[in-house]
Amino acid sequence: MRLTVTPENLLEWIALKINLVPLPLLHAQIFPIVGKAVLEAADKGVFEAVQRGKQTVDEIATDCRLHPKALGELLGLLTVLGYFRYRGGRYTLTRLSSRWLLKNNDESVFGMMLFNNRVVWPWLDQLGNYLQTGEGIQYHDHLTTQQWAYYQQAMLAATGTEAKEFGRKAPVPKTATLMLDIGGSHGQHAVALCRRIPDLQAIILDLPQAIEQAAPLLARAGMGDRIRHQVGNALTDDFGENRYDIVLMSSLAHHFSDEQNREVARKVAKALKPGGVYIINEFIRPEVDGESGGVGTSLVGSSMDLFYGLTSTAGNYSVREIQSWQTAAGLSLSKVKTYLSIPGRAMVVAKK
Structure with a gap:
């Protein structure tokens, strides 16, 4: 399985084909934002709020105690990614988010979202040091009791x-x-x-x-x-x-x-x-x-x-x-x- 950049029209297809699109820029600029956006939305309870019937930006923001403008930007990205549908000023869950991100579903990956957002994300700052020294974090030796709980849920x-x-x-x-x-x-x-x-x-x-x-x-x-x-x-x-x-x-x-x-x-x-x-x-x-x-x-x-x-x-x-x-x-x-x-x-x- 690979993550790919998919053209939306013929001109974009040609641009990709002749190496006109700077893919490293997309990898470095877009992918980190996408990953963190999904993690924060799960962590902040955005998917659960929409499932409970909070469907406008203001309703979701109030329910999750988030800033409406910032939340609107997040929801816009997640809608493009296929996690929400937007119609008439209201957001609803897609099959993707309903199956995989609601915490009480048997198949939900919510526990992994929480662990990655609260525990793993800061570890990535150590990648440069690892590349220079070859010394990894060895995280099992440093997890707190709460982090062990997140880890097992993940x-x-x-x-x-x-x-x-x-x-x-x-x-x-x-x-x-x-x-x-x-x-x-x-x-x-x-x-x-x-x-x-x-x-x-x-x-x-x-x-x-x-x-x-x-x-x-x-x-x-x-x-x-x-x-x-x-x-x-x-x-x-x-x-x-x-x-x-x-x-x-x-x-x-x-x-x-x-x-x-x-x-x-x-x-x-x-x-x-x-x-x-x-x-x-x-x-x-x-x-x-x-x-x-x-x-x-x-x-x-x-x-x-x-x-x-x-x-x-x-x-x-x-x-x-x-x-x-x-x-x-x-x-x-x-x-x-x-x-x-x-x-x-x-x-x-x-x-x-």
Whole structure:
């Protein structure tokens, strides 16, 4: 998936075709404003206000305690972006904003909006220093209790659609009875598999700060008799031997170095039962030579690679790199499963 500049008429098409339009200026000037506008609108409750029937600028401004002139400018941009319709002086929500930005919808990404606006946005100021020194933020070491809460809400929001697709596509044994979800916090991937496999139970291994904030989120699924949290650390804990039918590590490999991921894979291979599967669920970094393991040369994978390098010092890995950890641990490779709902993301699967 790529973000593109789309011409609105023939002359604009020609201008783009002959490189007359300074695209770097659009990237540098327009894209940051667009991103921040969507984040602030979600954070300030603008979408919720319109859903409640506040449809004029003055009504929305009063409801959200915003300045009418500034709000009007924001709404104008968001209408161009397709988040609102404007007719007769009134704004209404489009299908885009109704499905993805209202906080009480199951698939809403509102939690990610809040986390990005209140926690992540200031981190971007450190990108220049990261490029000069290679020293990332390592944010897990610095989050406050409130930021941990925002973080877990964001992770839940990010997996709203993915977990459903994971539950359908993950190539796991139909007779599986025990799963280890490494760093699974909110547990939505485990929930999806437990709903698919009647006899499956799951253990979610995660840091105490994550469990404290994620436990109420998992409780909403109503599967407390089959899924439980266990305080631990994937880098230091032993996973046991011949214990699990499924081991999942989702959105965690990008926090670890290559050496650390190899050690985790070694422990996973030991902990799997014969026929068990190890799924590494990740954004995929396209290889420099264009080889991407079938996931695509993705803007998503490349941008997240830079983001995780900045924020967690490691970054994304290619399919080939991930598979090298699995084969070095003695596992046999299976077909890579890609996501329709999250382009640039994949399940890299291996079996014992």
